[in-house]
Amino acid sequence: DIGALRALAGFGSVMLVGTSLTFLGTIGAMLLIDPWLTLYAMAPFPILIIIAKRFNQDVDARSTAVQEQLGVLSAKVQENLTGMPVVRAYTMEERETGEFERLNREYLSRSVGLARTQAVAWPLMGLISGLGVLIVLWLGGKGVVDGRISLGAFVAFNGYLAQLAWPTIALGWTLANVRRGLASMQRVVEILDTRPTAESHGAIPVSDRMEAAPSRPEPRVLPTGGMEFRGLTFSYEGRSAALSGVSFRVPEGGMVAVVGPTGSGKSTLGVLLCRLFEPPRGAVFLGGADVRDLPLAVLRRSVGYVPQEAFLFSRSLRDNLRLADDGADDERLRSAAETAGLAEEVGGFPRGWDTVVGERGLTLSGGQRQRAALARALVGNPPYLVLDDVLASVDAGKEWEILRALRGAVNGRTTLMMTHRLRAAQEADWVVVLDEGRVVEAGRHPELLASGGLYARLWRVQQLEEELAQA
Ligand SMILES: Nc1ncnc2c1ncn2[C@@H]1O[C@H](COP(=O)(O)OP(=O)(O)OP(=O)(O)O)[C@@H](O)[C@H]1O
Ligand SMILES: [Mg+2]
Structure with missing residues (x-):
């Protein structure tokens, strides 16, 4: 044209x-x-x-x-x-x-x-x-x-x-x-x-149009607070509802796990929270404010979002991790990498932190990619974390290790963790079970097991799978 x-x-x-x-x-x-x-x-x-x-x-x-x-x-x-x-x-x-x-x-x-x-x-x-x-x-x-x-x-x-x-x-x-x-x-x-559909309200309209530039000289983030979904119903264009009437809270500093079968709408929750798709008004709240009323740049700096499909740019590992904050020193990078369970491997890469990864560099395994994305989110030191199935490609032993370390890092951060691994959900304060876009159960791990519903069924299936894998 x-x-x-x-x-x-x-x-x-x-x-x-x-x-x-x-x-x-x-x-x-x-x-x-x-x-x-x-x-x-x-x-x-x-x-x-x-x-x-x-x-x-x-x-x-x-x-x-x-x-x-x-x-x-x-x-x-x-x-x-x-x-x-x-x-x-x-x-x-x-x-x-x-x-x-x-x-x-x-x-x-x-x-x-x-x-x-x-x-x-x-x-x-x-x-x-x-x-x-x-x-x-x-x-x-x-x-x-x-x-x-x-x-x-x-x-x-x-x-x-x-x-x-x-x-x-x-x-x-x-x-x-x-x-x-x-x-x-x-x-x-x-x-x-064409205007960006996610129009922001209030302070900083210009920087919203430059979302690709990840960090401002003076990062403005929201104060810590809770997350809340209030009767959230959402469908992707031309599809039936991906979420219907979903309501739950993640208390300030707490960790809630969302579990459920494939396609139950777990990822959609995170996507709406970060306004990668526009949620309806009055349904998604961060620190008491409707996400629709928050300037996009502030919202996205406040939430450390690790998508299900971790994407790394064809740059050095250091540059990739610094996306969230390009003022971060090596010490911050190392501690984030440690929490994400990536530190050891970085030492083993041909050029350490300068190793170019991604499409035109060193090919990382799915698990390594996800842990790099996790470290990237931690480097920005955001008050909120959204972790979408970050441990999906990690073996069970490593999973424990990362969860343990994460527990420390997450400390004080309000965390929403989507996972289909129930073992990871065990670590959470509260578990929400989704099925076909609806909350079917919610509670602590032992209670959910005892109640014998969908969660208990999924748990049994995973136990069997693990036994089979060991045999
Ligand atoms: N970008 C999109 N456009 C249209 N439909 C979508 C899109 N993303 C997800 N969906 C649909 O929304 C529903 C919920 O998907 P979602 O990705 O939230 O499920 P999930 O629980 O994360 O699944 P999984 O465990 O496989 O990651 C599914 O029916 C899916 O096909
Ligand atoms: Mg998903």
């Missing part, structure tokens, strides 16, 4: 002015020589313009289709290169080759279609403009023979007509460009006009 806009603003406008002037001048000169002949000569032009427009649309649509297919094709190649181990492991080579073949064929047929259309369009337009020349030669020739026009004037007229051919073609091309440019402009303006 930007390219089309540039063509419109630059070359396009110059061409438009240039060709228009040539047109006017040439036609004026022709009218002076012989108005009638000019009229005849121009007769095929409307047809030419109509046909040019029609073909232009067709060519446009076809070349877009070709571009799209090329996109699909390169996505496929990329997917296969990235997923090569999976392709090999599942002996998908033949199927993938076949699929590539099919996409390639589609690309070929679309390209040929485009070439065909162009092959018809150009000669046809040439033919029609040739018709104009033919008319002039015939009628004008007769005029010369009859002595109505001088031979000199006739030659001049023909010269002018030839002059017109190029601007006509250029005009068609420019008009197509203008149309495309205007359409592009509309799309670009649409994007520029």
